[in-house]
Amino acid sequence: LAEVLEHEQDLPSCTPDGHDMPLMVNTGLAVDSVGLLKPRISGVGLYRTEVPFMITERFPSEQEQARLYREQLEGFAPLPVVMRTLDIGGDKDLPYFPINEANPFLGWRGIRVTLDHPEVLMVQLRAMLRASDGLNNLQILLPMVTNIDEVDAALRLLDRALVELAEDGVHLERPRVGVMIEVPATLYQLEALAARVDFFSVGSNDLTQYLLAVDRNNPRVADLYDACHPAVLAALARLAEEASQLRVPTSVCGELAGDPAGALLLMGMGFDALSMNAPSLPRVRAAIRRVSLSSARELVGEILSMPTSKEVRSHLGKCFTAWQ
Numbered sequence: 471l472a473e474v475l476e477h478e479q480d481l482p483s484c485t486p487d488g489h490d491m492p493l494m495v496n497t498g499l500a501v502d503s504v505g506l507l508k509p510r511i512s513g514v515g516l517y518r519t520e521v522p523f524m525i526t527e528r529f530p531s532e533q534e535q536a537r538l539y540r541e542q543l544e545g546f547a548p549l550p551v552v553m554r555t556l557d558i559g560g561d562k563d564l565p566y567f568p569i570n571e572a573n574p575f576l577g578w579r580g581i582r583v584t585l586d587h588p589e590v591l592m593v594q595l596r597a598m599l600r601a602s603d604g605l606n607n608l609q610i611l612l613p614m615v616t617n618i619d620e621v622d623a624a625l626r627l628l629d630r631a632l633v634e635l636a637e638d639g640v641h642l643e644r645p646r647v648g649v650m651i652e653v654p655a656t657l658y659q660l661e662a663l664a665a666r667v668d669f670f671s672v673g674s675n676d677l678t679q680y681l682l683a684v685d686r687n688n689p690r691v692a693d694l695y696d697a698c699h700p701a702v703l704a705a706l707a708r709l710a711e712e713a714s715q716l717r718v719p720t721s722v723c724g725e726l727a728g729d730p731a732g733a734l735l736l737m738g739m740g741f742d743a744l745s746m747n748a749p750s751l752p753r754v755r756a757a758i759r760r761v762s763l764s765s766a767r768e769l770v771g772e773i774l775s776m777p778t779s780k781e782v783r784s785h786l787g788k789c790f791t792a793w794q
């Protein structure tokens with residue numbers, strides 16, 4: 471089976487009824503298999519910038535960051551690379567920037583930290599912009615957004631970074647900017663967000679955790695953490711529909727996108743792209759190549775009427791086996 475899937479890796483991620491489903495990768499550290507990956511994907515859907523920050527002893531300088539980012543942008547060019555601004559806090563601590571809180575997932579995290587430390591965000595934004603000079607494939611993603619003000623503040627800093635670079639003689643257009651949809655509040659402000667940014671990227675890991683009030687890392691409640699909870703699926707389906715009405719391209723970069731059955735559901739809901747860890751690509755591509763968009767849509771219709779995760783999972787399992 472592994473050989474069959476490997477052979478399919480160079481074939482398009484297209485359903486039997488002709489629907490192209492762009493697949494992207496999530497990255498963090500330097501990707502040494504860029505050459506192999508590049509022809510098989512539509513870009514990098516999520517570059518977690520905190521990952522390289524976690525293995526240094528201090529905040530990397532603007533120059534050091536620019537070098538790292540350039541590697542990603544150049545490696546994958548001309549494909550788009552979505553770089554997320556620092557998403558520390560929650561479960562991701564930097565040894566040289568400890569955050570001690572009773573409820574870290576509800577605390578100082580992601581954009582909340584970087585807006586309180588604009589000097590950190592400015593260095594990162596300038597490094598990203600510098601790295602993108604001449605390549606034109608940078609997109610910037612804001613994590614853990616809860617309030618519209620946060621987006622406005624981040625955009626102001628981005629514009630300031632652009633001005634500062636221009637003063638240095640580096641003239642760049644503002645890159646496309648997106649917001650992570652991972653705090654439930656954003657589900658109810660899509661229109662206001664759409665007026666400000668160019669794309670949405672759904673963090674299904676955090677969206678699940680926050681919708682269900684279940685810590686994504688606590689083994690005691692691991693059974694309750696379930697992206698197939700009917701409420702999570704209903705929220706995702708509504709989000710896909712609303713984003714498409716608003717004409718905002720929307721992808722999913724949480725673990726659900728890298729699960730073959732989850733990927734089919736997301737495709738059926740109407741998401742525009744799926745971003746996953748590279749090892750998940752073969753099985754997701756194989757699923758997409760075997761299941762028509764119309765069947766995936768039908769499946770979504772069926773599972774949205776089911777009241778428990780158990781029923782959803784059992785139905786998904788049955789359909790999935792039948793499709794193999």
Ligand code: PEP
Binds near residue numbers: 557672674725
């Ligand atoms: C998510 O929350 O689904 C996500 C992709 O971001 P992270 O896992 O880095 O929080």
Ligand code: MG
Binds near residue numbers: 652676
């Ligand atoms: Mg997240």
